[in-house]
Amino acid sequence: MSAAQPEDPAISDLFQTVVAGGFCVGCGACATLRPDRLAMGLDKYGRLVPHLVEQAGAASDMDPRAVCPFSDRAKNEDAIAAETFPAAPYRNDQIGRWGSLHAGYVTQGEFRKDGTSGGMTNWVASELMRRGLVDAVLHVKPASRPSSGLIFEYAVSHTLDEVRTGAKTRYYPCELSTVMDYVRKTPLRFALVSLPCFARAARLLRKNDRLIGERLKFQIALVCGHLKSTAYAEYYGWTAGIHPRDLTYLDFRYKTAQAQTAKDYFIQAKGKGEMPESFLENRDVFGTDWGLGFFKLKACDFCDDVLGETADITLGDAWLPRFDHDPAGTNIVVARHPALVDLIADAAASGHIHLEYLCAEDVIRSQDAGFRHRRDGLAYRLYLQDKAGGWRPRKRVAAGYRHLTLRYRLLFRLREKLRDLSHQAFADAVDKNSLPDFVKAMRPVVSLYWFVHRQMNPDYWRRKLVQRLSRIFPRLINLK
Ligand SMILES: Cc1cc2nc3c(=O)[nH]c(=O)nc-3n(C[C@H](O)[C@H](O)[C@H](O)COP(=O)(O)OP(=O)(O)OC[C@H]3O[C@@H](n4cnc5c(N)ncnc54)[C@H](O)[C@@H]3O)c2cc1C
Ligand code: SF4
Numbered sequence: 001m002s003a004a005q006p007e008d009p010a011i012s013d014l015f016q017t018v019v020a021g022g023f024c025v026g027c028g029a030c031a032t033l034r035p036d037r038l039a040m041g042l043d044k045y046g047r048l049v050p051h052l053v054e055q056a057g058a059a060s061d062m063d064p065r066a067v068c069p070f071s072d073r074a075k076n077e078d079a080i081a082a083e084t085f086p087a088a089p090y091r092n093d094q095i096g097r098w099g100s101l102h103a104g105y106v107t108q109g110e111f112r113k114d115g116t117s118g119g120m121t122n123w124v125a126s127e128l129m130r131r132g133l134v135d136a137v138l139h140v141k142p143a144s145r146p147s148s149g150l151i152f153e154y155a156v157s158h159t160l161d162e163v164r165t166g167a168k169t170r171y172y173p174c175e176l177s178t179v180m181d182y183v184r185k186t187p188l189r190f191a192l193v194s195l196p197c198f199a200r201a202a203r204l205l206r207k208n209d210r211l212i213g214e215r216l217k218f219q220i221a222l223v224c225g226h227l228k229s230t231a232y233a234e235y236y237g238w239t240a241g242i243h244p245r246d247l248t249y250l251d252f253r254y255k256t257a258q259a260q261t262a263k264d265y266f267i268q269a270k271g272k273g274e275m276p277e278s279f280l281e282n283r284d285v286f287g288t289d290w291g292l293g294f295f296k297l298k299a300c301d302f303c304d305d306v307l308g309e310t311a312d313i314t315l316g317d318a319w320l321p322r323f324d325h326d327p328a329g330t331n332i333v334v335a336r337h338p339a340l341v342d343l344i345a346d347a348a349a350s351g352h353i354h355l356e357y358l359c360a361e362d363v364i365r366s367q368d369a370g371f372r373h374r375r376d377g378l379a380y381r382l383y384l385q386d387k388a389g390g391w392r393p394r395k396r397v398a399a400g401y402r403h404l405t406l407r408y409r410l411l412f413r414l415r416e417k418l419r420d421l422s423h424q425a426f427a428d429a430v431d432k433n434s435l436p437d438f439v440k441a442m443r444p445v446v447s448l449y450w451f452v453h454r455q456m457n458p459d460y461w462r463r464k465l466v467q468r469l470s471r472i473f474p475r476l477i478n479l480k
């Protein structure tokens with residue numbers, strides 16, 4: 001069989017729909033289920049995608065669409081959560097099902113200092129191991145083989161020390177097939193840390209693969225805004241003076257003693273050999289505002305799970321004014337599995353973590369922009385996609401445009417433009433070995449985006465008018 005022509009109708013359909021449409025998030029679940037025909041690799045824009053391989057090992061007739069988080073053949077988040085957490089006391093359309101909601105951070109050890117936010121994610125993983133509930137953790141760490149072209153990858157931690165070295169968030173493509181192969185071969189109990197769509201894929205793998213089903217015991221999710229291609233790390237590294245081919249490590253959120261708020265952080269980049277490490281202040285780097293969506297995967301624009309609804313526990317940043325002032329970082333914590341609801345309550349009682357109750361509205365408010373983009377924005381993108389024709393994944397949000405003002409429609413269209421242009425412009429800049437070419441290509445669209453964002457916002461003109469009036473009639477404005 002030729003490696004380029006799948007004769008398996010299920011694989012063929014997956015390629016013609018999810019992969020060809022650009023809806024693949026690169027999770028590697030399909031390659032986990034069908035290692036006989038599929039393997040993961042980077043495309044020319046630094047995105048992980050499956051490709052066909054010559055027949056490897058015993059042939060299988062498993063349907064990879066059943067585990068793909070973007071296939072209509074796979075169960076959606078609502079169905080999986082209903083099966084997994086039937087007794088969860090609470091539920092709504094944004095958070096899914098849950099047992100408890102908190103904001104908090106770790107007070108024990110160095111977890112908070114070493115973590116991206118409040119350190120709760122790596123602490124929960126460690127605590128599951130320390131309490132003997134799992135033997136190993138699957139999470140994302142610096143790559144063991146930089147020759148693979150990736151600087152981070154999924155890895156297996158077997159000891160508390162190994163888990164500790166896996167702290168920190170990587171806005172970087174990583175896939176599951178290698179570690180899931182290890183799970184199949186190794187009779188241990190595992191916990192998985194993942195993004196929401198990977199959590200859905202892992203739940204589906206547990207249903208479709210007996211060994212993964214028996215051995216994967218707990219799932220921890222990170223809240224997710226969107227995922228980036230490898231170009232995001234390379235762009236930061238290059239801006240810091242390290243060429244993409246020389247980049248070996250990047251800390252996307254390096255905490256400093258000078259930070260005044262949780263949003264003040266640096267980028268730490270390391271290059272090959274004796275190259276000195278470099279630091280950049282995040283807010284000084286052109287185009288790194290998360291809303292611009294540079295290097296975003298297209299799949300993420302067609303995703304409606306912000307809070308990891310199928311995971312046993314989800315952790316994110318508590319982006320709320322009352323926590324933003326603390327530069328050490330604070331997590332939001334959505335616990336769903338009863339054992340994890342109890343685990344965090346016990347740890348708070350014994351003083352190992354600091355926890356405060358949050359109401360559902362505050363949890364949703366902490367991810368305000370993420371929900372706007374993945375509810376209002378998603379409905380509009382689905383409408384546009386349907387108008388253009390062709391396949392797109394079925395979502396829990398209905399297609400539509402009437403709910404949006406002209407300004408929002410423009411903003412959402414510009415975000416898609418920025419997403420696609422950033423992939424192409426960065427690849428061109430690498431070809432020409434010229435970082436300024438990338439900035440030059442992006443700047444006009446970024447300027448237009450900020451114009452629509454600010455100048456077309458009625459609040460902007462209202463504020464301007466108040467400022468002007470307060471200068472002309474200071475007493476009048478201050479009248480109570
Ligand atoms: C692509 C991406 C987008 C995100 N978007 C948002 C958002 O919009 N809003 C929000 O509140 N939070 C978001 N987060 C989560 C946030 O950045 C923090 O990771 C989270 O608050 C946990 O912080 P912590 O201090 O508890 O993590 P830590 O204690 O530092 O632990 C992080 C754990 O996650 C693992 N890990 C790191 N990168 C990945 C990865 N790519 N996939 C799977 N596991 C990984 C690490 O190995 C480690 O075990 C995002 C994370 C990622 C990776
Ligand atoms: S999203 Fe995951 S399962 Fe679906 S095609 Fe891509 S890598 Fe395969």
Ligand code: SF4
Pocket residue numbers: 025195196197198224225226227297299300301303304305
């Ligand atoms: S935005 Fe959605 S699809 Fe994209 S990585 Fe996050 S959870 Fe997955």
